[in-house]
Amino acid sequence: MSEFASGPQDWVGAWSEKRAALTPDRDGLVDATTGERYTYADLDRRANRTARLLREYGVEDGGRVAVVSRNRPEVVDLFFATGKTGGVLAPLSHRLAPPELGELLARVDPGLLVVETPFLGDVREATAEAEGLETAVLAVEAGDDDSVAESSQTYADELPADDSSVETATLSPEDPHLLLHTGGSTGTPKETVVTHRGVVWNSLNTITAWGLRDDDVTPMVFPMFHTGGWNVVTVPLWHMGGTVVVAREFDPGELLRVIDDEGGSVLVAVPAVLRMMTDHEDWDETDLSTLRFVKSGGGPCRQSVMETWWDRGVDLSQGYGLTECGPNNFAMPEGWPREKADAVGTPAMHVDARIVEGGEPVEPGDIGELQLRSPHAADGYLDNPEETEATFGSGWVATGDLARVDEDGYYYVEGRKKDMFVSGGENVYPAEVEDAIADHDAVAECVVVPVPDDQWGQVGKAVVELTAGAEAFSLDALRSFLDGRLARFKHPQHLAFVDEMPTSGPEKIDRQAVTERFGE
Structure with a gap:
């Protein structure tokens, strides 16, 4: 193996720097809540300021910053800045109860905790319950509840003014970049360790399998505390130089407006969101002609909902992913027949898939556990060797999902093994x-x-x-x-x-x- 392939690669974490050099004046981020627009040059300057802040708090070379927030530009700044410093970003769900949040904070043990003001009360309760946790807390926005923010240092006040270039850490693809927690359907969620390698390879798989373009625009409706908020389409679009639109809250009418006003070309959402859009009073009047394709994920999409989108001339198909691998593992081939609508497609360019029972592959048409293998797989779970061995130990990622593959190579997910x-x-x-x-x-x-x-x-x-x-x-x-x-x-x-x-x-x-x- 060459020295370049096996040694440190300082480009791995320099997402905003590289993109700003290539397309400085193109919009990389739009904040639909405030109407603010940020070019890639803007995002890189913001990342430089944030990187200096993180280094003041020791968040570099594997140090961790946790964030509890809705989707907003400051969370994006933390993603790009941790790439520059070699830090690790751990977004945590603001929907968790304080005891659950406290347990995750104790596990992540961040050097800095950034919190959107509405969630400061829950975070304070969580940190009080997290035994031995000592971390600085910075509040984002004073908001309407000034009494909550009075005793907190604010992110804006602490942010250095210098937005000039910073020295970028020399990183290996194997270094962690994200700690993303699972859905947490049983007990406290597990923290999945996602490396720079995994982020890059998922992006490449998505671009090559879905055909993303540099002029694509997506309204991003997944929360940034899940893999959907980053790896489904956000980072792949930044890789290409496209535009991502974020907002604090989801509203189907507002989402339709964004598609119309911004010329949305790619949309990925859960089935309920897609259904609510079709039920909204603005559905018939919204111009959907810019949408090149729509993907449904997070569960099976009803045939009637798919047909409603098809009737508007939109190519809607189903996808499949998980925090532990990808998440973008499949794609529908060009010209796929409508009778295959229940399928999630065929494996992406750099993904292997198989269906097993008792560790052995089954015949086409038979149901078994879906297993995946790809360079975009996660490294395992943070401080959880037993679960890591159970999910990743065979060299394949054991998804826990039941599936089958037909004679044409299309995969169909039948549900969770535990269900x-x-x-x-x-x-x-x-x-x-x-x-x-x-x-x-x-x-x-x-x-x-x-x-x-x-x-x-x-x-x-x-x-x-x-x-x-x-x-x-x-x-x-x-x-x-x-x-x-x-x-x-x-x-x-x-x-x-x-x-x-x-x-x-x-x-x-x-x-x-x-x-x-x-x-x-």
Whole structure:
């Protein structure tokens, strides 16, 4: 191996510096909340100031900065600045309860904690519970609650004025850049160690598989405390020199406006967001002609929602990813047939995929665990060797997701291994049942959870959120609707309705919360 390939590479962390040199006057970031626009030259100057701040607090050469914030330019500054200093950025969810946040902070042990003002109260409670944690806290924006911010140092006041070039750390691709926590459906989330290598390779996989362009514009609706906020499309677009639009809050009407006003060409969102956009009063009037493609991720997208986008001439397909690998692992081939709409596509350029049962590959069409292998895989979990070995130890990333591959090489995700249940000796995959129930005109969202049954061991319980104005239906009516669509052993034996599904992210359904309320 050459010295260049194996030795330190100072370009790895210099994202803003390199892009500013290539396209200084092009917009890299738009803040839809304030209307501010930032060229790549602006972003690099901001990153230089932030890098100086981080070095004052010792956040370099592997030092860590944690941030609790909604999507805003300061979080972007921290990403580019940690690349310059060799620091590690750990974005933490502002939706976590203080005990959960305290546990993550103790694990990350940051040298600096940057907090958006609305979350200062929770962070103070969390840091008080994090035993042995000593870190400086900087507040972003005074906001409306001046009493909360009075006793805090502010990010703006501490930021050095000098925005000239800084010396960039000499980094290896194997050095960590991000600590991204998992969804946390069971217990406190795990912190996944994402290296510069992983960030770069996922970006390359995304660009080559999805065909990203330097003139692409995306409204970024995923939170920056998840991999979706960075690696799904944000960093790949910065790699190309495209434009990313962020906002503090999600609103379907505002998202439609951004696509129209900014000429949005790429959109990736969870199914519920895509559905809410189609239900919005501005849907028919919004110009969607600039959208080259839309990807749905974070769960199966209803056929009716996909058809509504297709009817507007938009190429909507499903994607698949996870924090531990990528997350962009598949793409739909050019000219893919609509009958393959339930698939997530075929593996990206530098991704290997296989379906296994008991560690051995299964035949096409059979369901097993999806495993992935790629240079964009994460390095493991922070300070968690047992979980790291279980997920990464085989040389493949064990996703925990059940899937199958057809004779044409298209992969279909059938749901989580832990969600599958056995009813009368037959395997039932909730995602398949939910997809069938979602075809009902009165169903907006559906989750199927197992419940005990004296005769069959376990049976399904359908938890349904109705569409606006729809009336509740009976279990018999639902089972009649499913006749001919699903084998009868897959039919739910119980039915419940909710006004609104609980969510764990940007309108991503919190399946764990539904299970805790309605399941065993």
